[in-house]
Amino acid sequence: MKKSKMSGIQKKYLKYMCTLLILALVLSSICVWTYVRRNMTDVIVDKYEFMNEKMGIALDNLYRKTDAVTAEIILENDVQKSLKNKELQEVEKNALSKYFAYIDLNHVADYCYIDNKRNVYEKSYSQIGYSDFQSSGLREKMGDEYAKTQWIWTRDYLFGTGDEALFIGRYVNSMDYAHEPGIVYLKMNQQFLESVMDKDRKIAKDVAVGIISPEGKTCIRQEPEDLSIEKRTMKKITELTRTKKSGVIVRGKKIEGGILQAYRQEETGMVIFTLVPDMVLNQGMTQILIVLLTIYAVIAVLAFVLSLYASQTFTRPIRQISDAMTSFDGNDFTHTIQIHTDTELDKIGHAYNEMLKNIEEFQNEVKNQQKELRISEMNTLISQINPHFLYNTLDTIYMLARINGEEKTMKMIQALSKYLRLSLSKGREIVTVEDELENVKSYMEIQQIRNENLFRYEIECGEELKTRWILKLILQPIVENAVKYGFCNIFEGGLIRISVTEQAGQLTFSVYNNGTPMEEQMAEKLNGLSEIPVSKMKDSFEDKKHGYGVINIITRLRLKYGEDVRFFYESDTNGTVCVIQIPDDGKENSEQ
Template identity: 35%
Template sequence: MKNNKRFYGIRKKLVIFTILAAILPLGIMGVVLAGSINKNVTDLNMENYSHSNSKMIGNYQMMEQGFDELTRNYITNTYIQKSLERRELLPQDQVYVNRSLWYSNNQYTEYGIFIDNKGNEYFANKVISNVKPEDILSEELREALSDNYSLTKIMYSTIDRNGQEDSGIFLVRNIRHMEQNVEPGILIVKLNQDFYDNIFFDINKHAPAIYAMATMEGEICCRTGGEDQEAEISREILLEAKGKLSDDAVEAGEVVHFAADNRICFANTDKNRNLMFLSVVPEAVIWAPARNFLKSMVLTMLISAAVCIVMSAFVSHPFRKAISAISRIMSNFDGESLNQEIQTSTNTELDQVAVSYNKMLKHIGTLMEEVKKEQEEIRINEYNSLVYQINPHFLYNTLDNIHMLARMDGDEIMVRLIQSLSSMLRISISKGENDVSVKNELEHVTCYLNIEQIRNEDLFTYEIKAEESVLQVMIPKIILQPVVENCIKYGFADMEEDGKIQLEVSAEDSFLVMRVRNNGSAMEPEILDKLNQMQYQGMEQIKQTFPQKKGGYGISNVVCRLCLRYGNRFRISYESTEEMGTVCTIMLPVE
């Protein structure tokens, strides 16, 4: 049935893959960026409002330094010093004291009141006699003056001025005579609106935040800002802000922040803890920039996904046609129609696929003829293989017959020789396996040594020791026989008797260690060095180590096979001296 669906096969998969390829990276990137930018933007927003608090207290501290200078001018004033002496002032001197209150004035002063130590009040060019300070001062101001020797105190309070209550920020200070030990006077200076305006100078009053200055007891002195000018800063917020302002935070000048009533509150205070400054911001304002960014990112992801879908559908069209044609022709290929070629024109690797397919068709005909010939050769080889498999059995049977005839003739030497040769052949062939157990390898070496003892009567004796735990370990076959052969062929070349061969096999750490010792002649240093370097060379170099020693130093074959099997995880080393003879140590990793 012909498939006429446009959204089918490779095109469908390509569109789906493109969507996933577009959305997944964007989604992962969006999550990562959203988390990072959300935190960064929020932190920046928090930092901005925290900076506003720092501005407020900075403005306050700059004015505070000027206030100390202002009250110092009152102390040094000649007429105010006279007013503290024991005698009463003359009327004209009292006038100058009044004028002194305004002479030292600055832009933040609304008015000043001075009460000397004789009960006279100086204010607005008026002098009132026999004034009691407690009738003017509030309880807070009296306590501040009683605990303060002669420092300027800034505080929010209410005084009784001419029978009317007057609230605001006041500077209060005890004015003492600089030469005489007399009772001090009292200076009271009220700060004007310029002081409050300067506190909030350079603050964005149009922001939705509320900025305020309050006492540590939780009474608001002044405030500004906020979308809703009637928005309240609750007393609970003020008290919590006081609790957050620890001694360490005050000492470090830090701005603390906390959440309360769905708002974020920022607070700090001066080192004397006279007043605290607050910025109260709705939580929605803090999170708004991050939320706007997330909305923009989601919209960008959706637009990108839509663009990717359209582009993938458009770009995939020529490829879909080419792939469909290739798929149809290759699916209908039955192995006989060798003239049905593929024609594509996509200017991509698909064209190369079509060319390669067409070349393949041309070669198939030739290959089919070659395969027919190869099949005939395989049948011949299989027949020969079956014939060759009979040969080992024929050889074993023949040796068994010779062994039986030798026993019947009583020739024990021949019996031993045939037994050893038969065992050697059996282990060497080992049913085509490349690995044998240590036990079988030792049996193979024993048979070889028995044969050599018969050939070289009285030339040497041998001793083989092996730990019981290593006998079943599997190793490549015919590893020890070439080493033992070298002992006899080269080690005992100058000897006629008393030769000794010792073979020890043991386990050390994770290695199987095989040591072959002989008491024959020592090796030449050049040959000893070549033997010890073979394991670190390439195959061709190993084979060319002893090119003139055909059959001799068959250790080259052993090293090649061990390199192929173990790589660089095995070790083989030779030691040779006249005193100790020669020792060959082979260390194989236990598998």
């Protein structure tokens, strides 16, 4: 009889195993895909958030540059002389017109200066009259800010091009007399605003970047060829100009078409935005998907091969028993089976051999009896050897084996899933004072358990101050230093007192310990960190072992609160106190 290459029990085993494997791979794929996509999105968004903030700072610097240049124009001798009652001579007027061509500012396309006697100074070929200035509408856009440099985005009716352009204007007041001021206008090239993106142009080639005027007009916009911002999306972006906030005003906001970052320049009111389109967020995920599918394909193939091998190893003795029982015709008792699997199958094989032996003995016993009776008895005995019961028994053993096989497979998949899901956690940077105090309280309680009777602690904070918002993890490193260095020479009786107070819009955190006073030289070094630029702070402090935690605190505080932070140590014979003072707005910043 032709034997099947794969038995029914093996087919069922492989079918169940493949089903479980596919289910495990699908579920793990969904989890891995979701996790990887979320983390890749965070990484991409963080990169473009940083880029947008850099461009915003570049825009701030650009404004300060123009403000300094217009201030130099005001202080220039010939400009001040033009504001006096006496008219300038023609030679002086020509010299003054040429002066503006050499001001220290790049990308000036044209310029115009109108003194308080309606004289117009411009390039020799411009031929601009006072009437041209009046009809240009620039005077009305200047407002009443007599000492401020104004950025005006409008159509060029002064020089007659009719194109939209950026004008930098400022009233020119006399330094000696209370005369009516003059006005200077600098028309800037397109490259002037584009310069804020020069350093990040390569990074920004895949995203939409633009600058919007306070009136909601697009001054400059750069976007990939295959990206077109929808009108309703652009409308939402232009609405950002209505805010009165400055600096980073939008951070990682999901809108239609992508994720938005925006920075508002305070003096000009201009908003520079970065829209990371969905296609950029999806970039790289295809490759990751291919890698994942390749890994899963390899796993599936290996699992199938291993399952096939395991099923063959497991079902081979079962097939051997089944074939021996099926082929037994009641006459040949020499076909015994030898099974050595160290499982219940060995007992079945042994029982089958014993059964053959018993049948053979019974046949020999009745040989001398009447043929008909012998045949009848033999047929009766053979008829009793119905393999149905043994088949059911083998099915039961198969089910047990399948269950064992499933458990091993699931362990393997679970181990893989755990390996692939390993990662970091993120958390909020801003917490309430109450949360920060609870955090440092937990730390001190742990230290009390580790160092029994070494110290006790006190925390003083008014209920109204507990709801204020601060940068997290600024107290724990201070307390850690107090335990590690302040109490290094004592075994009991230590005291740590933490107090929180408010005065003149400043939150003050005081951490006192009565241990060994800090050396004066070390205190001076730590106190001097507040005067060092953030970028050079780590390199300027030689004692990394004792100062790294403090450096970390001061760096984070200055990055968050700027130069309004105070951080210093004071020590005397009674112990050491660390004082931190930060601005208090009483609420959490929603943009954090």
